[in-house]
Amino acid sequence: MTSSKLPDHLHRDTLAVRVGVERSQYGENSEALYLTSSFVQPDAETARKRFANEEEGYTYTRVGNPTVSTMEQRLAALEGTEAAMATSSGMAAVLLLGMGLLRSGDHVVCSQSVFGSTLRLFAGEFAKFGVETTFVSQTDVAQWRAAMRPNTKLLFAETPTNPLTDICDIAALAAVAHEAGAVLAVDNCFCTPALQRPTLFGADFVIHSGTKYLDGQGRVMAGAICCSQKYVNDVFWPINRTVGMVLSPFNAWVVTKGMETLALRMKAQCDNALALASWLQEQPQVARVYYPGLTTHPQYDLAMRQQSGLGGAVVSFDVCATAAEQARRRAFHVIDSTQVCSITTNLGDTKTTIAHPATTSHGRLTEDQRQAAGIGQGLIRMAVGLDHIDDLKADLTRGLQQLSTLQ
Ligand SMILES: *Cc1c(COP(=O)(O)O)cnc(C)c1O
Numbered sequence: 001m002t003s004s005k006l007p008d009h010l011h012r013d014t015l016a017v018r019v020g021v022e023r024s025q026y027g028e029n030s031e032a033l034y035l036t037s038s039f040v041q042p043d044a045e046t047a048r049k050r051f052a053n054e055e056e057g058y059t060y061t062r063v064g065n066p067t068v069s070t071m072e073q074r075l076a077a078l079e080g081t082e083a084a085m086a087t088s089s090g091m092a093a094v095l096l097l098g099m100g101l102l103r104s105g106d107h108v109v110c111s112q113s114v115f116g117s118t119l120r121l122f123a124g125e126f127a128k129f130g131v132e133t134t135f136v137s138q139t140d141v142a143q144w145r146a147a148m149r150p151n152t153k154l155l156f157a158e159t160p161t162n163p164l165t166d167i168c169d170i171a172a173l174a175a176v177a178h179e180a181g182a183v184l185a186v187d188n189c190f191c192t193p194a195l196q197r198p199t200l201f202g203a204d205f206v207i208h209s210g211t212k213y214l215d216g217q218g219r220v221m222a223g224a225i226c227c228s229q230k231y232v233n234d235v236f237w238p239i240n241r242t243v244g245m246v247l248s249p250f251n252a253w254v255v256t257k258g259m260e261t262l263a264l265r266m267k268a269q270c271d272n273a274l275a276l277a278s279w280l281q282e283q284p285q286v287a288r289v290y291y292p293g294l295t296t297h298p299q300y301d302l303a304m305r306q307q308s309g310l311g312g313a314v315v316s317f318d319v320c321a322t323a324a325e326q327a328r329r330r331a332f333h334v335i336d337s338t339q340v341c342s343i344t345t346n347l348g349d350t351k352t353t354i355a356h357p358a359t360t361s362h363g364r365l366t367e368d369q370r371q372a373a374g375i376g377q378g379l380i381r382m383a384v385g386l387d388h389i390d391d392l393k394a395d396l397t398r399g400l401q402q403l404s405t406l407q
Contacts, residue, residue, distance in 0.1 A: 012078060012193075017260045020073030022066065033253040034067045061249060063241045071252035072224065074259050075214070078193040079206050081226040085236040086252060090189060090209025091117050092245035093223035097185055097205060098122075098154075099243070100235040104130030106153045111168060113138040113161040113373065114187065116361060122156070138166040139299065144173060148180050158187035159196075160303070162347075163316040163357045163381035164374055165290045167299040170306060174202025189213070189348075190314060194266040195307045199226075210251075212348025213313075215258040216265050220251040265350065265386070269313035273384040276392055277315045285330075285400040287378070290316040314347060316357075316381045319403065327378030330403050331356050334380060337399030340391050347383030352392055354382050 006018055024032055039058040041047035049055035058064050068086050076084040087093040098121070102108065110122050112135035122133040136143040138161055155177045159168045170186055177184040185205035186198035192213045198206050208214060210222025224247075225236055240246060247255075270293070277291035289296075292303035293311020303311065319334060321327035335343060341354040345361045355361065362375050370376075384392070 013263060015077040016074065016262060019077040020070035020256070022070075031070055031253060031256055032067070033249060034065055035249050036065075037061050062244050062246050065246075065249045065252070067249040067256070068247050068252040071210075071222075071247065071256045071259075074256055075193075075208065075210075075224055076226055078259060078262070079188075079199065079226040080193070080197050081199055081206065082229040083232040084224045084226045085232045085240065086210075086247035087223040087225070087240065088245045088247055088251075089221045090115075090187075090207065090211055090223040091121065093207050093209070093225050094118050094121055094156075094187070095125075096236055096240055096243075096245060097207060097225055098126055098131070099239050100231070101154050101183065102126065102131045105151060106131050107149050107151045108133040108154045108156060109144055109147045109152055110135055110156040111138045111158060111161070112136060113164070113166055114156065114158045115162060115189075116364070118156070118158070118187065138168050141169060141172045141176065145176050148176065148182070152180055152182050155182055155184045156187075157184065158189070159306070160190050160292055160312055160314070162190065162314065162361070163290070163379065165292050165297070165312070165314060165316065167292055167297075167303045167306065169302055170198050170201035170203055174204075177204075178202070190312055191307055192262060192266060194263045195270070195310050195312065201306065205231075209348075210247075210255045210258075212346075213266060214262065214348075215255050216262060216348060216350065217258065218346060218349035218351065220248075220254045222247055222251050222255045266313070267310070268386055269350075269384055270310040272386070272389050272392070273313045273315050273382075274311055275389045276382070276384055277311070277317075279393055280315065280317050280396075283396075283400055285320050285403045287318040287320045313384045314381065315384060316379055318376060319378045319380065319400075321378045324377045327376060328356075328358070330406060331378050331380050333402065333406055334396065334399035337402065338395045339398070340387055340395045341382070349383065350386040352382060352385040352387045354380060357381050 038060050050057040050059050072084040072086050134147040136147050157168045174184045183204040186203040187207040189209045189212050206226040208224045274293045280286050280289045319330045321330050341352045344353050345355045357375050358377050
């Protein structure tokens with residue numbers, strides 16, 4: 001199904017609320033939700049043609065669904081790619097990327113600071129099928145270059161990282177990939193196309209967890225790969241219709257409606273995050289703040305260039321402490337003293353979340369691995385939502401001010 005014709009050269013704000021809609025005979029203004037597993041065929045001959053791919057037309061939702069198609073077209077329009085392939089989750093998108101691009105004997109170079117499940121997918125699951133991955137520094141391009149081999153097919157990056165917000169130089173990594181005849185995929189979950197469009201810097205594939213800011217209200221799981229139409233048609237769609245990591249139409253509909261307010265939410269949440277990060281920097285009980293929007297961030301200039309001048313909505317900080325055990329007690333105290341923030345590791349929600357990475361998202365690492373990653377026991381990560389900034393400050397002040405009275 002192709003979408004209704006829109007004028008050329010519309011602004012992205014308009015695309016975010018218009019792209020990918022084909023109205024049914026009822027003329028609904030809001031996008032219809034086609035919650036159906038199969039589609040009735042007008043006659044046996046048409047069914048034959050559609051199943052043989054000789055004629056366009058929906059047959060079965062694992063193969064295609066109009067609501068999912070709306071979500072794909074809208075995300076592609078925002079990312080600035082020709083097409084997008086929706087998946088059941090962000091991790092399904094990374095798996096589909098690997099299934100589409102890699103075969104036994106291939107080699108991958110990946111940042112060592114990517115999302116934990118992505119790390120395990122490359123290091124564990126892909127390794128079982130004969131794909132080897134070298135993990136390198138997020139920020140040192142020379143390490144990426146040095147890791148390249150004749151059989152390197154894919155470079156995989158994520159920027160900014162969770163929870164320390166390290167930035168990688170997408171243009172530099174794209175150059176390393178392309179010089180070697182490889183491709184670059186960037187997980188754009190933290191910035192979303194509202195802030196950062198990796199293909200503008202040379203990335204070939206953009207990965208999304210729609211579960212985060214695209215939905216934006218913490219309701220559904222979703223994922224996508226944004227890329228050329230050719231890759232969707234020839235590589236990812238044929239695999240996904242077979243393996244079935246497809247996005248549910250209901251979840252696609254929720255994400256589509258979420259994307260309508262994405263730019264507004266991201267702007268407001270980034271403003272909140274910058275205000276909170278600046279305030280945290282001045283608190284005597286805070287040792288260090290990690291936020292790309294602060295001029296003290298080691299890659300501030302790169303972040304501003306790549307991220308439309310905004311720092312994102314994730315802020316991390318270390319509480320002051322002299323030893324690991326004390327740091328953990330203090331971090332727990334600050335977290336447990338909040339009354340507004342949600343104690344959960346999810347991010348991308350309108351509700352501000354607070355978490356202790358060392359014992360949750362990064363709890364499966366060994367202490368040595370955590371030390372190497374710079375994730376200490378005193379580290380707290382916040383994914384700033386739409387709560388009022390004064391309420392967030394008050395929520396943290398409660399615990400921070402009591403730290404001097406703790407052991
Ligand atoms: C959450 C997340 C994923 C995985 O997405 P799911 O939808 O949870 O499968 C991948 N990358 C990043 C950066 C994430 O934050």
